[in-house]
Amino acid sequence: MEEFLASNRGAVLSGSGPVHVVLGNEACDMDSMVCALVYAYFLHKTSAGGALVVPLMNIAAEDLVLRSDSVALLTKTGLSPDLLLFRDQVDLRRLCADRGLRLTLVDHNVLPDSDSDLEEAVVEVIDHHKLERVTSCPVAMEPVTSCPIAVEPVGSCATLVAERVLQRAPQLLDAQIAILLYGTILVDCVDMVPEAGKVTPKDSEVVLQLETKVHTLPQRSQLFTELQQAKFNVRGLNSEQMLLKDLKSLSGPELNLGISVLYLPLQDFLSRPGVEAELSAFCQKMGFDSLLLMSISLTSTQQPIRELGVFSLSQPIREQASLPQFSPGSSPGSGRVQAGFSCDPGLVCAGNSVASRKKLLPMLKDFLWSGQELMVPPTPVNSLVEGCPLDQGLSPTELQTRLSRD
Ligand SMILES: [Mn+2]
Incomplete structure (x- = not known):
């Protein structure tokens, strides 16, 4: 694996001739990373003609540190990480124009708008998300696809890649290879526990097949x-990296x-x-008002605790909130952080009461409904722990429901 990664990475960066890139989704979570790595290796070893295949991590190299679970698996x-090729290290458009590009998409089935000009390079798709890769044929109104697509609703895309290898x-x-696939499937399927609803x-x-075949698995x-x-x-x-680790943004007219x-107690962060x-x-x-x-x-018994706080640069929003100030550390009154409280009943953060939580709700509601078409982008798969408020993407109604629980 190391030899393959090092030599093909080098040949992409400084060689010539066509390149076949295996690309995961933009979240570049463990599933995307491992599917790209293993499937590229599989293609490299099995395709005739020895095409230059390379897995591409769909994030900037500096963002790898934010994927601490993936880093742990790589370390294991x-x-x-120096063997990996990251999105900011290679210009796919130039590759496409100068050398010829073939793209295999893993763990997503449609390129984001920002990459839609690369669409013609896509030659294959392996994914476990809802199939969005269709273009309507104007006559038959039937979905038309342009390349081989393997989309199955399994818990982990790594399952589909592992199946091919097996x-x-x-x-x-x-x-x-086995531990990369095994670890990813376990994480995505929440330890294969049926109650989690993923497996x-x-x-x-x-x-089971991996366990049977490879006896060195942990x-x-x-x-x-x-x-x-x-x-x-x-x-x-x-702090900035912590804020970036799982960041989403919402923008409306105002x-x-x-x-x-x-991923730490709110008070510790503050x-x-x-x-x-x-x-x-x-x-x-980042251009955020708030x-x-x-x-x-997690508590010592691994029970999740969820808390919420609001930071705002906007005076009107702070006034609208009219909440008791949440004091970071021992410096009371510095407060642009207007509230800190727990989403869980009975777990109220410092300086807050149920009343203040209720006052915050209309403010959040205004935030979240201020745009007619306001949609929250889906949370990157795997990036969040089970049951987190943002899991599965956050709709305003869901958030309000969660916050209203008393
Ligand atoms: Mn996935």
Whole structure:
């Protein structure tokens, strides 16, 4: 695997001739990363003609640190991030124009608008999301697709990639490849627990086959727990990286709202030295009027605690909120962070009461409904823990429902 990654990465960066890129989705979560890695390796080993195949991580190299669970899995397999090719390191349009480009999409089935000009390069799709890759034929009104598409509603796209490897090139399944696939399926299928509602019979079957074939795999639940905990690991991240780790934005006619999921207790984040200046700088940099901080952390017994805070640069919004100020650390009254409270009944954050939570609701409602067509983009698959307020994407109604629970 290392040899393949190093040599093909080099040949893409400084060689000539056509390139076949395997590309995951823009969230570049563990599933996208591993599917790109393993499927590119599979194509490299199995296609006749020795086409230059390379997995491309669909994020900037500097953002890898934000995918702490993926970093943990890479570390476990001994793969250095330096072997990976990232989106900011290669110009796909230039490759396409100068050398010829073939694209295989994994873990998504339609390119985002920003990449729609690369559509003609797509030669294959392997995915487990809802199929959106259709163009309507004006006459028959039947969906028309232009390339081989394998879309199945399994828990993890890695299941589909693993299935191909198992069926067509089982000799490739060394300890490294197996653990990449195994760890990803376990994370996506929440430790294969049926109650979590993610696992399908095919996921279970593939996991069993991997366990049967590769005897060096770590114990199932142990690996799952390790990777799950890595997701919460924000050690070494600065405040901006924490805010970026799971960031979504909402914009309406009168509003630019950021929503950041923080993987630590809200109070811990707000106690960071200089946090208010950092929040302010972050909002300015990203063009947000306000920032919703949704934190999720685990108790010692692994129970999730969710908390919410609002930071706003806008005086009217702060006044509208008319909430008791949430004081970061020991500096009361500095407050542009207007509220901090828990979404969970009975777990109320410092300085807040149920009353203040109720006052905040209309403000959030105004935020979220200020645009007629306001839609919250879907949360990147896998980027959030089960049951997080943003899981499955956040609709205004859902948020309000969650916040109204007393
Ligand atoms: Mn996926």
